[in-house]
Amino acid sequence: MVLAALPIELVEPTPFQRNLSETHVRKLEAVIGKIGRFLDPIIAVRTPKPDHAAKYxxxxxxxxxxAMRTLGAKSIVAIVVPEPSAAYQILALNTEKAHNLREKALEVIHMYKELAQLDAATEDNYALEFEEPAFITLGLCYEERPRFSGGAYHPVLKRVEEFLKKPLHIAMSIRQQRAKSVLALDDLIVEQVEALKAKGLASPYLKSFVVARVNPIRFRPKDAPPLSFDEALDRMSQATAKFNPDKIKMDDLAKSGGVSDDSE
Structure with missing residues (x-):
């Protein structure tokens, strides 16, 4: 590794990163401008695309x-890492601003698609980069539905997902089918949420409440064999179809916690 001042026009973020937070950028601009120095080097790797305008x-x-571009900087101090693989270790390396679930999942699926073109490595080979197998499936869901309430399903998927021991370009079709299953379940959940709203029940936790009610893992004995993804989703779909909104009272919602449906 070397510490270098790189021409700022030759540096770009990796193409699979989350969107910028304008609020965070403005804060950085104010602090850097006030101090008059840039004291926090970025990590940089050489881009794997030699014909690309940016070199890092x-x-x-x-x-x-x-922030440095806005302030008119001509160069930026960076720790240049020789291994190109560092570009894909974004979740482990990113310390600027905590990721929410949507950002993590989208970055993972963007990395996944990029890495699938490089070699025949399997999902578990990239466990560090992807962090959780559930992020892969959720990322596909967010791509299909930007306002998808992934936080309601993450606790379940985290328990039933595992990294597939298949090359990424082959595993992708399995992931896409899993995402379709989750979105199909979400359609059923939304119907029950609308039924609860029609009863006059109002809460930012309605979807999380229904998902928790049909979660087959919630009260599963610890010594019971683990459910597979397909088993869990099948049971949730069946339970959702049997869910009776007429039996739900406001007190039931008040007693439940969970993730707000709009928190992401």
């Missing part, structure tokens, strides 16, 4: 890079 990617410095 940063997996963890997009906000700082944007």
């Amino acid at each position: 990617w940063t997996p963890n410095g997009n906000h700082r890079l944007s």
Whole structure:
């Protein structure tokens, strides 16, 4: 590794990063401008695309890079890492601003698609980069439905998903089918949520409440064999079809916690 001042026009964020937070960028601009110095080097690797205008990617410095550009900087201090694989370790490296679930899942699926073109490595080979297998499936769901309430399903998927021991380009079709299953379940859940709203029940936790009620793992004995993804989704779909909104009272909602349906 070397510490270098790179021409700022030659540095770009990795193409699979989350969107910039304008609020965070403005704060960085104010602090850097007030101090008059840039004291937090970004990480940079050489881009794997030689014909690309930018020669370096940063997996963890997009906000700082944007702030420095706005402030008119001609160069940016970076720790240049020789291993190209560092570009894909974005979740482990990113310390600028905590990711929410949507951001994590979308970054993972964007990395997944990029890596699938590089070699025949399997999902578990990239466990560090992907962090959780559930993020892969959720990322596909978010791509299909940007306002998808992934937080309601994450606790279940986290328990039943595992990294597939198949090359990424082959495993992708399995992931796409799993995402379709989750979205199909979400359609059923939404119908029950609307039925609860029609009863006059109002809460930002309605979807999380229904998902928790049909979660087959919630009260499953600890010594019971683990459910597979397909088993869990099948049971949830069946339970959702049997869910009776007429039996739900406001007190039931008040007693439940969970993730707000709009928290992401």
